[in-house]
Amino acid sequence: MEITMTKVKDKKSIDLDKVEQQSSTDGAKIAIKDVKVWYGDFMAIKGIDMNIKPNTVTAFIGPSGCGKSTFLRLFNRMNDYVDGFKMEGKIKLNGTNIYKKKVNVEELRKEVGMVFQKPNPFPKSIFENVAYGLKIQGIKDKKFINERVEKALKQADLWDEVKDNLKKSALALSGGQQQRLCIARTLAVEPSIILMDEPTSALDPISTAKIEDLIFELKEKYTIVIVTHNMQQASRISDYTAFFYLGELIEFDKTKTIFTNPEKQQTENYITGRFG
Amino acid sequence: MNSIQKNRLKDQLFKIWGIACTLFGLVLLTVFIGDILIDGIRRIDWAFITDLPSRKAEKSGIYTALMGSIWILILTTIISFPIGVAAGVYLEEYSKKNRLSALLEINISNLAGVPSIIYGLLGLEVFVRIMSLGASVLAGALTLSLLILPIIIVATREAIKAVPKSIRDASYALGASKWQTIWNQVLPASGGGILTGVILALSRAVGETAPLIVVGALAYVPFAPSNPMDEFSVLPIQIFNWISRPQHGFIENAAAAIIILLLITFVMNGIAVYFRNKWQKKWK
Numbered sequence: 034m035e036i037t038m039t040k041v042k043d044k045k046s047i048d049l050d051k052v053e054q055q056s057s058t059d060g061a062k063i064a065i066k067d068v069k070v071w072y073g074d075f076m077a078i079k080g081i082d083m084n085i086k087p088n089t090v091t092a093f094i095g096p097s098g099c100g101k102s103t104f105l106r107l108f109n110r111m112n113d114y115v116d117g118f119k120m121e122g123k124i125k126l127n128g129t130n131i132y133k134k135k136v137n138v139e140e141l142r143k144e145v146g147m148v149f150q151k152p153n154p155f156p157k158s159i160f161e162n163v164a165y166g167l168k169i170q171g172i173k174d175k176k177f178i179n180e181r182v183e184k185a186l187k188q189a190d191l192w193d194e195v196k197d198n199l200k201k202s203a204l205a206l207s208g209g210q211q212q213r214l215c216i217a218r219t220l221a222v223e224p225s226i227i228l229m230d231e232p233t234s235a236l237d238p239i240s241t242a243k244i245e246d247l248i249f250e251l252k253e254k255y256t257i258v259i260v261t262h263n264m265q266q267a268s269r270i271s272d273y274t275a276f277f278y279l280g281e282l283i284e285f286d287k288t289k290t291i292f293t294n295p296e297k298q299q300t301e302n303y304i305t306g307r308f309g
Numbered sequence: 310m311n312s313i314q315k316n317r318l319k320d321q322l323f324k325i326w327g328i329a330c331t332l333f334g335l336v337l338l339t340v341f342i343g344d345i346l347i348d349g350i351r352r353i354d355w356a357f358i359t360d361l362p363s364r365k366a367e368k369s370g371i372y373t374a375l376m377g378s379i380w381i382l383i384l385t386t387i388i389s390f391p392i393g394v395a396a397g398v399y400l401e402e403y404s405k406k407n408r409l410s411a412l413l414e415i416n417i418s419n420l421a422g423v424p425s426i427i428y429g430l431l432g433l434e435v436f437v438r439i440m441s442l443g444a445s446v447l448a449g450a451l452t453l454s455l456l457i458l459p460i461i462i463v464a465t466r467e468a469i470k471a472v473p474k475s476i477r478d479a480s481y482a483l484g485a486s487k488w489q490t491i492w493n494q495v496l497p498a499s500g501g502g503i504l505t506g507v508i509l510a511l512s513r514a515v516g517e518t519a520p521l522i523v524v525g526a527l528a529y530v531p532f533a534p535s536n537p538m539d540e541f542s543v544l545p546i547q548i549f550n551w552i553s554r555p556q557h558g559f560i561e562n563a564a565a566a567i568i569i570l571l572l573i574t575f576v577m578n579g580i581a582v583y584f585r586n587k588w589q590k591k592w593k
Contacts, residue, residue, distance in 0.1 A: 109482060111478065111481065111482065114481075116406070139484045139485070139486050140484070142481065142482055142483065142484040143483075143484040146482065146483070147478075147482040149475060149478060149479065149482075151475060153473075153475035153476060153478065153479045154479075155476060155479065155480075155494060156476075156498065165480070165483060165485075165493070166483035166484060166485075169480075169483065169484065169485045169486075169489045169493065170484070215479070218479075218483065219482070219483070222483055222484060
């Protein structure tokens with residue numbers, strides 16, 4: 034496993050690949066240590082360690098019910114409201130455990146944005162959708178909000194399509210546009226991490242391609258973690274891939290390795306479509 | 310006859326039965342309204358609305374009762390709307406789902422079914438006697454507020470339940486607090502349903518007679534109330550009073566007052582429907 038690599042002291046003797054892996058543990062954006070999750074009596078996550086590097090795209094794959102969405106939602110504490118949710122272990126974001134008592138969940142979510150499976154714009158205008166995250170922070174400076182909204186819509190590659198109709202209801206947009214609006218809404222808050230829970234599963238292939246292009250561009254500035262059921266998507270867009278099964282992390286490695294030369298038989302069976 | 314034909318026949322029979330049932334209600338309502346209109350429509354003029362009550366039927370008006378009803382309506386709204394909506398929001402959004410909240414839920418639903426005269430007795434004891442508000446508009450409005458609170462709470466909860474979870478998720482994920490999410494997303498989204506519930510509850514309050522009689526509303530008040538502590542009458546009590554008089558003139562008055570009361574409830578229900586449709590359009 035990668036973690037053992039960090040214990041190598043003699044730097045001259047290790048190759049470039051190992052240097053990269055060493056930094057993955059030290060400079061991890063998100064460091065997950067022995068995390069277990071229960072819903073009532075049901076154990077959904079059975080002890081997972083993982084380090085997610087900054088400015089990478091990490092894909093979570095695995096059959097339905099394997100715990101990948103639950104795991105993703107730990108990073109912005111969206112499971113907190115679920116009845117019977119209980120969690121053990123540590124998740125460190127930039128070195129701070131986000132499950133400490135003192136942590137302000139609202140602040141955390143400004144740092145860790147989320148895009149959901151189905152586009153879920155607010156039933157308000159396009160502008161208000163993007164400005165919402167800023168307004169709830171108490172920002173009233175109109176010029177500042179206008180600039181941020183424009184920037185976010187440009188980043189989400191939606192500006193040209195909506196710039197003349199910012200007052201129009203967001204619900205009048207197509208599904209793909211709505212999802213890009215949801216991404217813009219997340220970007221407007223300027224998080225450093227973006228979580229995506231099957232963001233293209235409700236979209237047609239063309240809209241999906243646009244979102245994938247977008248993810249590719251966004252990783253320059255953001256750390257992206259994406260849950261997907263689409264193997265091709267995972268292999269196209271991600272740098273790292275994690276395979277989950279029945280609440281356990283079976284394998285986590287570079288996407289290329291996972292898809293060409295996986296270590297575990299289970300992983301190979303899944304990505305080749307023999308089960309799941 | 311094979312089974313498909315049999316099913317079709319059953320389908321037809323049920324349809325006819327359904328139409329008959331619907332017509333039964335409609336016919337009764339039409340006969341009732343027609344009868345009232347024939348008796349009362351000639352009596353309605355501006356003077357009927359602005360005149361004070363009198364011993365002579367043809368000189369009597371509904372001014373004091375109408376003003377009493379409006380006072381009651383406004384005060385009841387001011388009292389019951391914030392309390393009912395806040396209680397509904399609390400129960401739906403904040404209270405933990407346990408046995409106590411289940412018990413509370415059943416009780417609130419039960420309260421909606423308690424006969425209104427019981428509320429009158431409660432109002433008489435608590436507001437009129439213990440709080441010594443006397444037979445005032447305020448005591449009446451407080452009593453009616455108790456009566457319609459369960460309806461408002463249930464309506465508020467249903468409306469809030471109908472707000473999709475995805476909207477809350479989106480709001481939380483952007484860093485909104487619970488209150489910000491409720492205030493900026495949940496309440497605007499459920500506003501139509503809440504308003505509909507409140508207006509329907511209020512239109513019930515306007516038609517209530519029994520609890521107000523118990524609280525001490527008078528059948529004859531020479532002046533319209535000018536502050537919340539004044540004595541008062543309301544339209545249903547005025548109608549009740551006129552109907553119990555032997556002279557034919559008063560029967561006409563009663564019919565005319567019923568038309569006005571029906572008009573008020575009709576307009577209120579209309580507003581409720583309008584809000585519901587407007588909100589639904591915005592949301593779908």
